[in-house]
Amino acid sequence: MPRWESPLFWRGKPPIYDSAFQFQLGAPGINSYRPAMNTAPFTRSLKAGLALVYPEVCQLCGDKRATPEAGFVCVSCWTQVRFIKPPFCERCGVPVAGEITTNFECANCRDMNLQFCSARSAVTARGVVLEAIHRYKYSRALWFEPFLADLLLRAALPALREEQWDLIVPVPLHHLKEREREFNQAERLAAPLARALALPLNPRLVRRVQPTRTQTLLTKNQRAENVRRAFAQRNGHGLRGERVILVDDVFTTGATTSACARVLRAAGAGEVCVWTVARGL
Ligand SMILES: [Zn+2]
Ligand SMILES: [Zn+2]
Numbered sequence: 001m002p003r004w005e006s007p008l009f010w011r012g013k014p015p016i017y018d019s020a021f022q023f024q025l026g027a028p029g030i031n032s033y034r035p036a037m038n039t040a041p042f043t044r045s046l047k048a049g050l051a052l053v054y055p056e057v058c059q060l061c062g063d064k065r066a067t068p069e070a071g072f073v074c075v076s077c078w079t080q081v082r083f084i085k086p087p088f089c090e091r092c093g094v095p096v097a098g099e100i101t102t103n104f105e106c107a108n109c110r111d112m113n114l115q116f117c118s119a120r121s122a123v124t125a126r127g128v129v130l131e132a133i134h135r136y137k138y139s140r141a142l143w144f145e146p147f148l149a150d151l152l153l154r155a156a157l158p159a160l161r162e163e164q165w166d167l168i169v170p171v172p173l174h175h176l177k178e179r180e181r182e183f184n185q186a187e188r189l190a191a192p193l194a195r196a197l198a199l200p201l202n203p204r205l206v207r208r209v210q211p212t213r214t215q216t217l218l219t220k221n222q223r224a225e226n227v228r229r230a231f232a233q234r235n236g237h238g239l240r241g242e243r244v245i246l247v248d249d250v251f252t253t254g255a256t257t258s259a260c261a262r263v264l265r266a267a268g269a270g271e272v273c274v275w276t277v278a279r280g281l
Contacts, residue, residue, distance in 0.1 A: 059135075059143065060128050071147025073132065082124045083155060084279060092254050093120040093279070112224070114254055115261035116272045121251050121279030122155035129278050133249055137185050148249070149192040152277045157196055160275070166242035168194045168201045171260050172231070174211040189277060190247035199245070205237045206263050223255040230256075231263045239268035251276040 058066035058074035066074040088095045089106035091114060096104065123129050132148060135141035170186035178184050187203045194201035209232045218226060244264050246257055251274065261272040 059141065060131060068143065069146060071132070071144045071150070073128070073144070073147040077128045080128045081151065082126065083151075084121055084124060088120075091118060093118065093251075094281070108220075108253075112220075112254060112258065115258045115265060116246065116254075116274045119251055119254060119257060119274035119276070120155070120159060121276045122151045123278050125250050125278035125280045133278060137181070137249065140182070142183075145188060148277050149189050152189055152193060152247075152275065153196055156193060156275045160193075160197060160245065164243065165197065165199060165245050165273075167239075168197070168199050168245045168247060169205050169260075169264065170201070170203050171246060171248040171256060172203065172206055172208045174208040174230075176211055177208075186248045189249060193245075193247060193275070202237075204234055205239070205267065206231050206260055207234050220253045220255070223253050224258075227256050227259040229259075231260050233263050233267040237267070239264070239270075241268065241270035243271045244269045244273075246272055246274045248274070248276045250278050250280060252280040 056065055056067050056072070058064045058077055059072040060077040061074060064074035064076050066072045066077075070078075084093065084095050086095070087098070087100040087104070089109055090103045091105050091109040094106055094108070096106070125133065129148075129151070132141070132144040136144045136148060168190050170184060170190040172178075172186075173181065173184045184203070187201075190201055190203075208230055210230045212226050212230045246260055246264065248257055251257060254274075257274045257276075261269075261274065264272050
């Protein structure tokens with residue numbers, strides 16, 4: 001495996017390390033999500049205290065050592081992560097087998113009239129990644145956040161730095177769902193990307209106007225229909241040709257991100273690309 005895929009080869013702090021940010025994540029079993037604030041000195045003593053109570057053990061295998069900075073994921077679980085490598089569909093980023101040297105668009109994209117110029121995901125949504133994402137979203141396992149954000153940054157930063165982008169927009173949750181979950185995972189995962197690229201993050205541009213049913217059991221066409229009218233531009237928030245990076249946690253058929261990209265383009269975005277942590281394959 002390439003050196004950069006393993007946390008063994010981190011030199012110094014991992015790219016998203018931020019002590020105030022860590023404090024928000026808390027430790028396994030602690031309900032400590034709260035808005036960002038400058039708590040660095042307090043955080044250090046708190047973390048030292050927590051280390052006595054919560055051993056630094058991997059929260060996926062429950063066996064090997066793992067630090068809060070690594071999202072409580074050990075090196076052994078880390079090696080099970082599969083980064084998505086080319087060749088892939090130019091548009092949706094689905095990896096394809098064999099040698100492809102020309103621009104290639106898959107059959108799925110040709111049917112779907114996708115509204116983004118390209119979608120890429122860092123890793124495949126399987127095994128340890130899928131488990132971390134599910135526990136992060138549905139069980140408030142916020143300590144996995146540095147792990148998930150790190151996957152996104154490792155893949156997205158080199159690609160995004162090749163072009164000029166203006167703005168990052170997370171895929172919004174419906175306000176009822178956000179109130180229930182107490183956070184929008186897309187917004188939280190987009191924040192370290194925005195910091196690393198020194199780009200503004202705007203979670204208010206688009207809102208989710210319909211609480212869409214869960215997509216898991218729906219076919220591709222049903223998903224597209226389900227989300228077609230789910231998003232709307234927020235009044236008073238317009239764009240003037242900005243190139244937008246739309247961020248979500250998981251990409252499945254592209255129906256959700258495409259519906260969101262349609263609203264961004266109608267609001268005046270010049271171009272919309274999509275980045276997600278993981279991709280269902
Ligand atoms: Zn582990
Ligand atoms: Zn495609």
